[in-house]
Amino acid sequence: MHVSMKKLYTESAQFDNQLTELLHRDQPSENGxxxxxxxxxxxxxxxxxxxxxxxxxxxxxxxxxxxxxxxxxxxxxxxxxxxxxxxxxxxxxxxxxxxxxxxxxxxESWQIAESDGTILGQKVTxxxxxxxxxxxxxxxxxxxxxxxxxxxxxxxxxxxxxxxxxxxxxxxxxxxxxxxxxxxxxxxxxxxxxxxxxxxxxxxxxxxxxxxxxxxxxxxxxxxxxxxxxxxxDMIAGPSEVLVIADDSVDPDWVAMDLFAQAEHDEIAQSILLTMDDVVAERVQQSINRLLPTMERADIIQQSLKNNGALIIADSRDALVSVADQIAAEHLEIFTQDAEQLAQDISHAGAIFIGPYSAESLGDYCAGPNHVLPTAGTARFSSPLGVYDFQKRTSIIQVSQAGAQSIGQHASVLARGESLTAHARSAEYRLQSEGD
Structure with missing residues (x-):
C-alpha cells in the first residue's frame, strides 16, 4: 500500500491555480x-x-x-x-x-470616569x-x-x-x-x-x-x-486539516505520522507539508509509504492524502510565509530551526504548534488550548473556541449633566444631518441655556 501525494512548486506559473484547487473542498452533501x-x-x-x-x-x-x-x-x-x-x-x-x-x-467588566462626571464602561456577563x-x-x-x-x-x-x-x-x-x-x-x-x-x-x-x-x-x-x-x-466546522512546515532538522517519520493523524479523521481531511527543500519532501513521501501499511485506518489515510494532501515546495522564505497565510490552516505545525520566528511571521492559523515535540495530537486532548478551531481558511477572521464565546458584553453609558452639554450639542448636529429630528430634540432637551 502506498500513495503518491501531489507535489506543488511555488515557482510554477500554475501554482496559484493549483493551490486554489487544492484548498477547495466541498463537504459531502445529500440531496434534500x-x-x-x-x-x-x-x-x-x-x-x-x-x-x-x-x-x-x-x-x-x-x-x-x-x-x-x-x-x-x-x-x-x-x-x-x-x-x-x-x-x-x-x-x-x-x-x-x-x-x-x-x-x-x-x-472583566470595566468603567472609566471622565472629568465632567460621565461614566462609560463595559459589563461582562x-x-x-x-x-x-x-x-x-x-x-x-x-x-x-x-x-x-x-x-x-x-x-x-x-x-x-x-x-x-x-x-x-x-x-x-x-x-x-x-x-x-x-x-x-x-x-x-x-x-x-x-x-x-x-x-x-x-x-x-x-x-x-x-x-x-x-x-x-x-x-x-x-x-x-x-x-x-x-x-x-459556535461555528460551522469543515473537514479537519493540518499544515506542517518542516526542514531537515526534524525526523521525516514524525512528519509523516502527524500528516496521518489528520488524514485518519476521514477521507475529506487535509494534510499538507510545506517546505523549502525538495529533499525533505521526498524523505517524508518515503516515510509515508513505509508507515502507511502499519496504520489501522490505512484506507482512510490513503484516500485523504491522495485526494486532498499535498507536498508544497516554496522557492523562498517569503513564499513559504505567504502560502501558509493563504492556507490559514486549522492546525499549523512548525518544525524548523527558526520555528519561533516563523510563528511570529505567519498571521493566519487556528492553532500553532512550535517545535518538533509539539505534536498536534497533544492539542487535541490535553495540552490546554481549545481544539475547537476555525477551518477552511476562516482562521483569517475567526478564533478558537474560548471563554469569550460564552460571555456577552454590554455597554455602560452614564452621562452627567455637564457631559450632556458637550455630547448633546454634537449629537444634535449629527442627528439633524441624518434628518432624524426626534433624535436631535431628545439631545437638545437636555441642553442648558446660557442663562441657566
Whole structure:
C-alpha cells in the first residue's frame, strides 16, 4: 500500500491555480438535507417532546418515551466510577489543564470616569444557559465534552445542557464521565437535527438555551445554520486539516505520522507539508509509504492524502510565509530551526504548534488550548473556541449633566444631518441655556 501525494512548486506559473484547487473542498452533501432538517426543526418546535420521541425511535432505535429523555444523575456518576482508573486519571488531567489555560481568558467588566462626571464602561456577563452537542453511540468523544464544557463553566455559564444520541440506548461511559468532570449540569439522550431544534426552541423536557456549541454530522451542522439567530452557535466546522512546515532538522517519520493523524479523521481531511527543500519532501513521501501499511485506518489515510494532501515546495522564505497565510490552516505545525520566528511571521492559523515535540495530537486532548478551531481558511477572521464565546458584553453609558452639554450639542448636529429630528430634540432637551 502506498500513495503518491501531489507535489506543488511555488515557482510554477500554475501554482496559484493549483493551490486554489487544492484548498477547495466541498463537504459531502445529500440531496434534500436542507428540506429534511427544516421539517425536523419545525416539527420539534411545534410538537416538542412528542416529536423527539418519534425521531429518537426512528433514527436511534431508542424508546425515549418509555425510558426518558434525560440521563439520571446517578447514571452519570455511575459511568465515572465504571471507567478504568487510567482513563479517569487522564480525563481529570485533561480537564485540569484545559481549565487552567482558559482561566487566563477571563474578561472583566470595566468603567472609566471622565472629568465632567460621565461614566462609560463595559459589563461582562456569562450566558445563562448553553447547549452542548456531542456525537454519541459507540463513538468516543470525551475530548469534545471537555473542550466545550470547561470554557463555558470558566466563563460562568449557569446551566450547561448536553445532548448526545444513544443508538439502541447504548451509552458511552467515557463521554458521560467527561461530562461529570467538566461540570455539565444535565444530559439528554437525543441527537441529530432534532436535538439542535430542542435546544433552540425548548420542549416540555429540554430547556431552550442561549447558544449551541459542539460538532456533528451534516444534519447537525445544517440544523445549527437554520436555528442561528434564534440562538447563537459556535461555528460551522469543515473537514479537519493540518499544515506542517518542516526542514531537515526534524525526523521525516514524525512528519509523516502527524500528516496521518489528520488524514485518519476521514477521507475529506487535509494534510499538507510545506517546505523549502525538495529533499525533505521526498524523505517524508518515503516515510509515508513505509508507515502507511502499519496504520489501522490505512484506507482512510490513503484516500485523504491522495485526494486532498499535498507536498508544497516554496522557492523562498517569503513564499513559504505567504502560502501558509493563504492556507490559514486549522492546525499549523512548525518544525524548523527558526520555528519561533516563523510563528511570529505567519498571521493566519487556528492553532500553532512550535517545535518538533509539539505534536498536534497533544492539542487535541490535553495540552490546554481549545481544539475547537476555525477551518477552511476562516482562521483569517475567526478564533478558537474560548471563554469569550460564552460571555456577552454590554455597554455602560452614564452621562452627567455637564457631559450632556458637550455630547448633546454634537449629537444634535449629527442627528439633524441624518434628518432624524426626534433624535436631535431628545439631545437638545437636555441642553442648558446660557442663562441657566
Amino acid at each position: 438535507v436542507d428540506e429534511l432538517v427544516a421539517e425536523v426543526v419545525a416539527t420539534v418546535r411545534h410538537r416538542g417532546d412528542a416529536a423527539l420521541y418519534i425521531y429518537t425511535k426512528k433514527f436511534d432505535g431508542f424508546d425515549a418515551e418509555a425510558r426518558g429523555l434525560e440521563v439520571p444523575q446517578f447514571r452519570l456518576h455511575q459511568a465515572l466510577d465504571a471507567i478504568p482508573s487510567k482513563q479517569r486519571e487522564s480525563l481529570e488531567y485533561a480537564v485540569a489543564r484545559v481549565r487552567a489555560y482558559h482561566e487566563h481568558q477571563q474578561q 456569562p450566558m445563562q444557559r448553553v447547549g452542548l452537542y456531542v456525537p454519541g453511540g459507540k463513538a468516543t468523544y470525551p475530548s469534545s465534552v471537555i473542550m466545550n464544557a470547561v470554557p463555558a463553566k470558566v466563563a460562568g455559564v449557569k446551566e450547561l445542557i448536553m445532548v448526545s444520541p444513544t443508538p439502541n440506548g447504548e451509552f458511552n461511559d467515557m463521554v458521560l464521565a467527561a461530562a461529570v468532570l467538566s461540570g455539565v449540569d444535565r444530559v439528554f439522550r437525543v441527537g441529530g437535527a432534532q436535538a439542535i431544534a430542542a435546544l433552540a426552541y425548548g420542549t416540555e423536557t429540554i430547556p431552550a438555551v442561549d447558544k449551541i456549541t459542539g460538532p456533528g454530522n451534516i444534519y447537525v451542522a445544517t440544523a445549527k445554520k437554520q436555528v442561528f439567530g434564534k440562538v447563537g452557535i
